[in-house]
Amino acid sequence: MTQPIFLIGPRGCGKTTVGLELARLCQSQFVDTDHWLQTHAGKSIAEIVEQEGWESFRARETATLEAVTAASGIIATGGGIILSPYNRQFMREKGIVIYLSAPVPVLVERLEASPEEGQRPTLTGKPIGEEVSAVLAERDALYREAAHHIVDASLTPAQVVQHIVRVLDLACAS
Numbered sequence: 001m002t003q004p005i006f007l008i009g010p011r012g013c014g015k016t017t018v019g020l021e022l023a024r025l026c027q028s029q030f031v032d033t034d035h036w037l038q039t040h041a042g043k044s045i046a047e048i049v050e051q052e053g054w055e056s057f058r059a060r061e062t063a064t065l066e067a068v069t070a071a072s073g074i075i076a077t078g079g080g081i082i083l084s085p086y087n088r089q090f091m092r093e094k095g096i097v098i099y100l101s102a103p104v105p106v107l108v109e110r111l112e113a114s115p116e117e118g119q120r121p122t123l124t125g126k127p128i129g130e131e132v133s134a135v136l137a138e139r140d141a142l143y144r145e146a147a148h149h150i151v152d153a154s155l156t157p158a159q160v161v162q163h164i165v166r167v168l169d170l171a172c173a174s
């Protein structure tokens with residue numbers, strides 16, 4: 001692997017889960033922008049948003065993306081990283097961008113089972129089903145614009161990893 005692989009997609013599509021598994025399989029570095037950002041800020045995303053607002057979180061997110069992007073490795077991003085045109089272009093130029101795409105009911109089921117409110121404060125104030133649907137409708141085109149490849153993320157994590165290995169022709173043990 002000679003370029004970083006950026007995993008993008010909505011909350012619950014499995015960027016962190018699949019990224020960890022892919023990195024383990026390919027013996028690569030793994031970094032998660034949400035986790036890195038929270039560790040370096042010393043507070044959760046919910047606390048950042050409450051104290052500083054979404055704009056400040058988005059600025060921190062771009063700085064994180066720049067800081068974690070190295071010559072190679074797997075980078076799991078936050079669900080809203082594609083909102084910034086700068087971030088979209090940065091990822092496309094620096095590496096390979098994969099959109100983990102899943103339908104709304106799949107995302108809602110996963111997020112209801114594991115809400116992680118500290119990392120996922122509400123984006124709209126709406127109930128989860130309405131929020132996921134509204135946010136995906138707004139962002140799907142941006143995920144597609146940023147992506148070099150789109151992978152079906154409604155499969156099991158192991159299957160999603162295998163699809164990525166095949167699509168990118170990665171030389172990893174299966």
Ligand SMILES: Nc1ncnc2c1ncn2[C@@H]1O[C@H](COP(=O)(O)OP(=O)(O)OP(=O)(O)O)[C@@H](O)[C@H]1O
Pocket residue numbers: 009010011012013014015016017018034076077078079110111113114119120153154155156157160
């Ligand atoms: N392919 C999958 N099949 C079943 N469950 C999954 C799959 N991928 C992830 N999950 C589960 O869904 C939940 C959310 O996954 P994960 O945290 O990896 O999503 P994410 O895309 O990183 O979300 P965020 O944008 O909030 O960081 C977790 O509980 C995880 O175990």
Ligand SMILES: O=C(O)C1=C[C@@H](O)[C@@H](O)[C@H](O)C1
Pocket residue numbers: 010011034045077078079080081119120121123
């Ligand atoms: O979809 C989003 O806008 C977000 C997704 C999470 O990964 C976090 O990056 C944060 O909660 C924002």
Ligand SMILES: [Mg+2]
Pocket residue numbers: 015016017032034076077078
């Ligand atoms: Mg994640």
